[in-house]
Amino acid sequence: MTDSAATLSALANVVFLLRDKTDAQEEQRAAFRAFAQGLGGRDLSVTLTERGFLVGADEVPFGSVAIDALHGQLAAIGVGGFRLPAGLMMPALLSLVRAVSVPPGTYGSFDHLMARLDAAGSGRFKSLRSIRSSRSSRDPIPTQRTTRARSKSWGPMH
Secondary structure, three states: OOHHHHHHHHHHHHHHHHOOOOOOHHHHHHHHHHHHHHOOOOOEEEEEEEOOOEOEEEEEEEHHHHHHHOOOHHHHOOOEEEEOOOOOOOHHHHHHHHHOOOOOOOOOOOOHHHHHHHHHHHHHOOEOOOOOOOOOOOOOEEEEOOOOOOOOOOOOOO
């Protein structure tokens, strides 16, 4: 498994623990810490494509349950990709992961999702609209909105 695929698998683990096992707080914390440590202070740019994901310049194709499910989850809530800068504070990273861990249909629109992220202070990343057009799967997705990070203390993960 490539580093990019491992990063996506770790993210998928956190997303589905938060979404499906709301009472497994210790497991959620351990999975989130593993994901955050796996980032290793690097920038992370993730774009959904027709064949899987583009992580930076690395293609991560469909083929694992975690990656396939993560793609489905992000597409279902209208997220076509995101960018996390190096050094993003843990509370901001946690807010992003929580925001994309909701069941499909929770947000009425992409703007509703962005309002949630703004209210949580989980910014300094760019969230991108999902693409459902004839664009090439490697074409960049135009940035729709950027939020700015604010410092918040670590709270319970539920």
